[in-house]
Amino acid sequence: MIALPNDDNSCGWYAALAPAAPVKKLKGSQTADYAIIGAGFAGLAAARRLAELKPDARIILIDAQRVAEGASGRNSGFVIDLPHKFSLEHPDAAHKQKLLSLNRAAISQLQGLVERFNIDCQWSAVGKYQGAVGERGEAHLQHFEHLMKDLGEPYRWVEKEELKGVLGTDYYSRAIFTPGSYLMQPAALVRGMGENLPENVELLEQSPIRHLEKQDGKWVLKGDEGTIQTPKLLLGTSIFTKEFGYLKNRLLPVMTFASWTRPLSDLEMKHYTGQLNWGLTPADHAGTTLRMTADRRILIRNTYKHVPKYGANISDDIRRGIHDEHRKAFLARYPEFESVPFTHTWGGVYAISRNFTNFFGELENGVYASACDNGVGAAWGTISGTLLADLAVGADSQSLRDIQYVTGMPSLNPPEPFLGMGVKFRIALAKWQSRSEL
Numbered sequence: 001m002i003a004l005p006n007d008d009n010s011c012g013w014y015a016a017l018a019p020a021a022p023v024k025k026l027k028g029s030q031t032a033d034y035a036i037i038g039a040g041f042a043g044l045a046a047a048r049r050l051a052e053l054k055p056d057a058r059i060i061l062i063d064a065q066r067v068a069e070g071a072s073g074r075n076s077g078f079v080i081d082l083p084h085k086f087s088l089e090h091p092d093a094a095h096k097q098k099l100l101s102l103n104r105a106a107i108s109q110l111q112g113l114v115e116r117f118n119i120d121c122q123w124s125a126v127g128k129y130q131g132a133v134g135e136r137g138e139a140h141l142q143h144f145e146h147l148m149k150d151l152g153e154p155y156r157w158v159e160k161e162e163l164k165g166v167l168g169t170d171y172y173s174r175a176i177f178t179p180g181s182y183l184m185q186p187a188a189l190v191r192g193m194g195e196n197l198p199e200n201v202e203l204l205e206q207s208p209i210r211h212l213e214k215q216d217g218k219w220v221l222k223g224d225e226g227t228i229q230t231p232k233l234l235l236g237t238s239i240f241t242k243e244f245g246y247l248k249n250r251l252l253p254v255m256t257f258a259s260w261t262r263p264l265s266d267l268e269m270k271h272y273t274g275q276l277n278w279g280l281t282p283a284d285h286a287g288t289t290l291r292m293t294a295d296r297r298i299l300i301r302n303t304y305k306h307v308p309k310y311g312a313n314i315s316d317d318i319r320r321g322i323h324d325e326h327r328k329a330f331l332a333r334y335p336e337f338e339s340v341p342f343t344h345t346w347g348g349v350y351a352i353s354r355n356f357t358n359f360f361g362e363l364e365n366g367v368y369a370s371a372c373d374n375g376v377g378a379a380w381g382t383i384s385g386t387l388l389a390d391l392a393v394g395a396d397s398q399s400l401r402d403i404q405y406v407t408g409m410p411s412l413n414p415p416e417p418f419l420g421m422g423v424k425f426r427i428a429l430a431k432w433q434s435r436s437e438l
């Protein structure tokens with residue numbers, strides 16, 4: 001049995017979009033030269049690149065949900081150039097430089113699409129603040145400064161007063177600003193890319209693939225009302241790759257949550273002393289991510305859960321508790337906005353691995369996957385999906401060699417119940433250690 005995504009329907013980014021165009025679903029017996037499951041950043045990028053490389057091929061991109069309902073449309077909207085914290089600590093300088101240039105290639109690719117198709121998604125080259133609240137966070141920032149110096153990357157310290165002028169709160173003691181990250185409205189970006197796919201890509205939505213098998217040397221994908229037969233299958237299914245029988249004991253399903261306010265009114269803006277359109281991630285990694293959007297909403301993201309059932313076990317009570325924690329974090333920063341309600345609280349699932357290694361490659365004859373982005377998948381999904389298409393058609397490039405250099409095999413997980421106990425303990429410990437930044 002293939003377990004399907006369990007995403008809630010309360011994502012603020014998605015709710016802010018116009019109603020989606022009529023859906024096209026998988027029906028009847030289809031054949032394709034290439035099929036891609038998963039229309040998030042990875043699957044969308046793979047489909048586009050395949051279409052460029054094979055303009056005469058029939059390419060089907062299929063998703064269980066509408067485009068932008070999955071993690072790619074419900075994240076915090078940072079497109080981050082710098083590698084993940086743990087990758088930044090990698091002893092091999094070439095590894096880090098390659099990650100950086102891959103992420104930057106992804107960013108310029110996304111920027112190109114936003115410009116070419118005029119995608120209205122608040123795409124902004126505004127960099128990112130990494131904010132500390134107290135001594136522990138500041139020590140993390142000092143460590144981060146060393147890593148930036150080692151890499152030769154630009155950064156700037158932002159002291160409390162200046163920071164207050166940007167964020168409109170004096171909650172943070174200091175921050176480091178790095179200029180290379182972008183902000184966007186993720187559901188708008190992802191939908192925009194889905195609406196502007198090349199002509200030889202057919203996008204099928206609300207069409208979960210429930211069974212995968214090999215028949216006469218071809219892969220057969222079975223949905224509720226139809227099948228697809230294909231010699232080459234690309235999986236852009238992130239954590240759900242496990243469900244197709246691959247990397248089964250190597251990926252960890254983690255859920256994190258966000259809430260946002262309605263747009264602040266003109267009157268409320270008079271009490272807001274900060275700027276619009278900035279993003280801050282916590283110095284201490286289990287802390288709170290904070291954004292003020294271009295359209296005046298304040299977004300709070302924190303809390304992690306290990307979700308072997310992809311969120312099916314997140315009860316209304318748990319959701320209420322998360323909402324209350326977000327509220328606490330919001331009011332600690334903006335007590336003057338007590339009367340401004342949250343309009344949406346939502347969660348999303350992504351894949352991490354215990355050794356923070358991303359998988360990229362051929363899983364078996366004719367099946368390719370990019371899985372496990374360790375929570376920074378906007379850039380990583382884009383570049384890994386693109387290069388997965390190169391791999392699937394046998395193209396060669398420096399970027400393909402670079403991604404093969406920096407990826408590997410996620411480490412094996414211990415068996416249950418030790419895995420669940422261990423992850424819960426790690427999440428609780430990280431939350432406690434980062435408590436000042438929640």
Ligand SMILES: Cc1cc2nc3c(=O)[nH]c(=O)nc-3n(C[C@H](O)[C@H](O)[C@H](O)COP(=O)(O)OP(=O)(O)OC[C@H]3O[C@@H](n4cnc5c(N)ncnc54)[C@H](O)[C@@H]3O)c2cc1C
Pocket residue numbers: 002003004005037038039040041042043062063064065069070071072073074075076077078079080207208209210236237238239240255256257258301347348349350373374375376377378379381
């Ligand atoms: C709240 C939150 C905040 C985050 N913030 C950031 C951020 O600011 N920046 C950042 O870079 N990353 C962030 N992330 C992580 C980021 O969203 C993910 O890393 C990224 O979306 C992964 O993209 P993907 O294309 O690999 O996978 P996904 O977006 O997960 O796409 C996988 C797709 O596969 C589909 N699927 C699964 N099973 C099936 C099936 N059986 N049949 C058909 N389709 C199937 C799903 O419906 C889904 O659409 C955040 C995540 C969350 C949840």
